[in-house]
Structures are given as structure tokens and as C-alpha cells.
Amino acid sequence: MEEYLQKVLEQIRCKQARKMVEEELRGHLEEQISDNLLEGMDRDEAVKRAVEDMGSPVETGISLDALHRPQMCWSMIILIGFISFLGIVIQTVIGKSDGTLGNSHIIRYIFHVVLGFGLMLGVYRLDYSFLGKYAKFLAGLGGLFLFLQAEFFPVSVNGANSWITLPGIGTFSISSMLYLAIPLYGGILYQYYGQGIRGIGKCLLWLLIPVYLAYRMPHLFQAGFLFLVEGVLLSYAVWKGWFQVKRGVFLGMFWGITLALPAGIAVLGVKLHWFAPYQIDRIQYYLGRLGHISGFSTEVIRENGRYDVVQFLSASYGVIAAVVVVAMVLILAMKGLHVAKKQKNQLGMMIGYAGALFFLFMTLFHIGEAAGFFPGTTSFLPFLSSGGSNLLVSYVVLGLLLSVYRYQNLLPAEQKKTVVHKRTGGFCKS
Amino acid sequence: MAISKTMVSGSMTMLLLKLLSEKDMYGYEMISTLRQRSQNVFELKAGTLYPLLHTMEEKKLLQSYEQEIQGKMRKYYSITREGRRMLSEKEAEWREYAGAVTSVLGLEG
Numbered sequence: 255m256e257e258y259l260q261k262v263l264e265q266i267r268c269k270q271a272r273k274m275v276e277e278e279l280r281g282h283l284e285e286q287i288s289d290n291l292l293e294g295m296d297r298d299e300a301v302k303r304a305v306e307d308m309g310s311p312v313e314t315g316i317s318l319d320a321l322h323r324p325q326m327c328w329s330m331i332i333l334i335g336f337i338s339f340l341g342i343v344i345q346t347v348i349g350k351s352d353g354t355l356g357n358s359h360i361i362r363y364i365f366h367v368v369l370g371f372g373l374m375l376g377v378y379r380l381d382y383s384f385l386g387k388y389a390k391f392l393a394g395l396g397g398l399f400l401f402l403q404a405e406f407f408p409v410s411v412n413g414a415n416s417w418i419t420l421p422g423i424g425t426f427s428i429s430s431m432l433y434l435a436i437p438l439y440g441g442i443l444y445q446y447y448g449q450g451i452r453g454i455g456k457c458l459l460w461l462l463i464p465v466y467l468a469y470r471m472p473h474l475f476q477a478g479f480l481f482l483v484e485g486v487l488l489s490y491a492v493w494k495g496w497f498q499v500k501r502g503v504f505l506g507m508f509w510g511i512t513l514a515l516p517a518g519i520a521v522l523g524v525k526l527h528w529f530a531p532y533q534i535d536r537i538q539y540y541l542g543r544l545g546h547i548s549g550f551s552t553e554v555i556r557e558n559g560r561y562d563v564v565q566f567l568s569a570s571y572g573v574i575a576a577v578v579v580v581a582m583v584l585i586l587a588m589k590g591l592h593v594a595k596k597q598k599n600q601l602g603m604m605i606g607y608a609g610a611l612f613f614l615f616m617t618l619f620h621i622g623e624a625a626g627f628f629p630g631t632t633s634f635l636p637f638l639s640s641g642g643s644n645l646l647v648s649y650v651v652l653g654l655l656l657s658v659y660r661y662q663n664l665l666p667a668e669q670k671k672t673v674v675h676k677r678t679g680g681f682c683k684s
Numbered sequence: 685m686a687i688s689k690t691m692v693s694g695s696m697t698m699l700l701l702k703l704l705s706e707k708d709m710y711g712y713e714m715i716s717t718l719r720q721r722s723q724n725v726f727e728l729k730a731g732t733l734y735p736l737l738h739t740m741e742e743k744k745l746l747q748s749y750e751q752e753i754q755g756k757m758r759k760y761y762s763i764t765r766e767g768r769r770m771l772s773e774k775e776a777e778w779r780e781y782a783g784a785v786t787s788v789l790g791l792e793g
Binding site: 262275277278279281282285286307308309310311313314317318321322598 | 710711712729730731732734735738739742747748756757758759
């Protein structure tokens, strides 16, 4: 039997596929052998007959090898290649238009694009299923590292202490790294699959950790963004029945509190001076003009040493240019949603949605900010804005999406789990 | 009587879809059921079955999931909506084909 299996597996090049095929064929052989023994054959005869009934191992292996190859999402690779090239062109134009930025701005941007592309391809080759096993560990370790770094070894850049120095590379934004909490959260949700109301409670705690870290930096936009995206992922998991609770009740409570709480905190924060004076001014200013769309700017504005890509394009080349560029990023995000939806593996689906929603929501917030609908935030246009840290994180997240696509035929759907609750209460299903 | 391989392979997709349209099954169960219901005419080898099942899954005619049975993990297959649609098509094709052959051979229907 082992010889038969080895001959089959030798024909299959993909490691993940070999494991899957071996399990299935071994199970089949064991059942056949078992039946043969019941028919009165001795062990050796039973095994020999079972193996003969399987057919040619080489032919079987070759057929399975042809079917089970890692997939490359070429459309996404081509799109990101084009967007990356476009980003270099845009930042080069920006760099040339402002003499104070100099060539170093362009060179630094190209360096980050090349490094990011390399990271993306590296992550793409990883088997993302490690997130299903180690998401909590990685999130805990990462969160602790970021917390200690920000608290005890902060590096100040432009007045913000949310940076770290990576030897040989330079400074890197801690807040950018926090965005990696989103795909990690997809893995955490998966780890609590089927654990009912307790699982949801733990998922809520894990949701709040990066939100709290962002709040402490302080990056209120990022805290809100993380809460929103992770909240949507949690809601989706609840909706899909991962936790076997009454969906309507939980979702109503969660989003009801979510919408009422920030409003309450904002009002109390202003009245009781919980926020810094500049934050209070901002809240009061923007609450006064919430929903007012000023449209994309007609003048090029430099803020904190940077130009916003959407504003620069609309001011320099018209709104259509800005819309076309933003549309490409949105297409990438929609493609990511499509990849996620196709996954039969639940972990792959959740990681896919995490990545796609990160791109989609960040782009929409950035458009809203550029159009004056939202207050000034730390949002960015994925793959096109100039911040190196955000660029690298965007490529890593895209690498995860590509990894999900790569292994879509190789990682099986999960077993249908039935969850037995020892006690029911509240909104648990009976 | 041994049946020509060409005749068998063309209809195997339809037969597997038919089995799965009745209930979810795992590979070994499909081979046993097929053998029993065809009175041993169809003796499908596992080395033929699994590539075919995986192909059908890739074409979204089937989906698979794993389930623990008596301490062992088993991979079950279930038919999809697309699979049911394909089955209807193939059954219609088969009836037309079988009717035509019967008619030409002058056999009683």
C-alpha cells in the first residue's frame, strides 16, 4: 500500500496537493482492505487486491498532478503591476513639480515599490493556512511588540511617536503595521469557529486590542477604521453561522452599540475634555460640516511634506484623471472580493475578505476625505500614496490575497461542524 | 461481459452526478454503489474515479467537505446546482442517444 501511494505522490509536484491526495487515497485503500478482510481474505491478499483495484499509480498521479497546481491570479498581478508603475509615474511627476522634494523622494518611492513587490511575491508563496493555526499567537506577539515599542522605545517623526527603526532599512510606521491586524483577525475568527457565544466574546476582545493600540498612538481614524473592518468581518462570520447565535439579535446589538458609542464618546469627550485641544477643535469643526461635499480640490495642496495623490491629480489633470486612477484600485479591491467569495475553504474566504475590505474601505475613506466628506485623516490610497510603510503593508496584504487564490483548489473545505451548547441563553440558538 | 472503455468513460460523469444527486457520498461508497446498481458492469477503479471527481469539483459540478466518521476523516462530495443542471442535460442527451441506438439496432424498447 505504501509503495502504491508513494508512486502516486511522486507524480504530484505540489506539496499541499500531495497531502490532500494521500489522505483521500489512503482512506479509500483502508476501506477496501477492510472489506476484503471481511470477505475472508488474509491480510496480504486483502492489501494486494485493494492495490490492484486502484489501477495504475503513475497514471493516477499524472492525472492528479495536472489538476492540482498552485494557481496564479494573473489578472491581479497584471493590474497591480500597472498600478505600481502608475504610482511611480505619479510620484515622479509630484517630485519633479516640487523642487524641494528632490530626486530622493522619487528614489525612495521606487525603492518601496520594488521592496513591496518582492514582499508581495514572498507572501504569495506562503501557505496562508498558517494563519488558521497561529493568528492569535502572531496577533498577541505583534501587539505586545508594538505596544512596548511605542511606550518605551518610541521614535519621533513629525511629532508622532508611532515609528520604529528597522536596522538597515530605516524608520517604519507602527500604525501602518497595525493594519496587518485585519488579515490576522480573519485568522482569529477562524480559530474560534464553532465556539458559540464564548467565541464571540473572545473575538470581541481580539477586535479591541489593535483598536486600543491605535487609539493610544493616537490615531483615531485608524482606531475607527480597524474597528469598522474587523466589525464587518465578525458580523460576516456571525451571519454565516460560525458561532451559532441568533444573528439578528447579535448584529442589532453590536452595530447599535457601535454607532451610538462613538457618538456618545465624541460628545462626552468634547464636553469633558478627554481629547487634546486640537482633536476637540477638529470634532467640532467637522461635525458642523459633516456630509458637506466640497468636491476634489482644484489646487495642489502639500500637507505634512506630502501631496495627496487624488487632490494632486484632480488639481493638475482634472477630476477624470483622479477618478480613473482611483477606479483601478477599486477594481483591485472588487477582484479581491471575488476571489474571497469563490473560496470553499472558510479560512481562505475570511482572509480574502479581510484583505479585500481593507483595500475597499481605505480607498473609499480616502476618496471621501479628498472630496471633503470626511475630516482630515491618516487614510491613504493603497499602492499610490507616497507613504513607504503604508505601501509595504498594502503589498503584504495583497500577497495574502494572492496566496488565498494560489491555494484555492488545494486546501479543502472544512468538515461540517455541529456545535452543542451546554447552556443556552440570551441570543444563543437552542 | 466487459464493456468498451470508450462507452463507459463518456457516461461516467453522468453516473457519478446521478449518485450524488441522491445523497452525498465519499469515493469508496461511489465505487461500491456503482458496482451494485450496475450488477458489476461498472467496475470503476479508484485511480480513474478520483481524478474525475477532482475535475468535476474544479468545474463546480461538485463540492467536497470533510467529516469525521468513527474517528477517521472522510472526504464527502455533494452535487451543486450547476451539477444538477449538468445532470439533467446529460440525462436528456443519453435518452436521445439510447433511443436512437435502440431504433437503429431494431431492439424492443
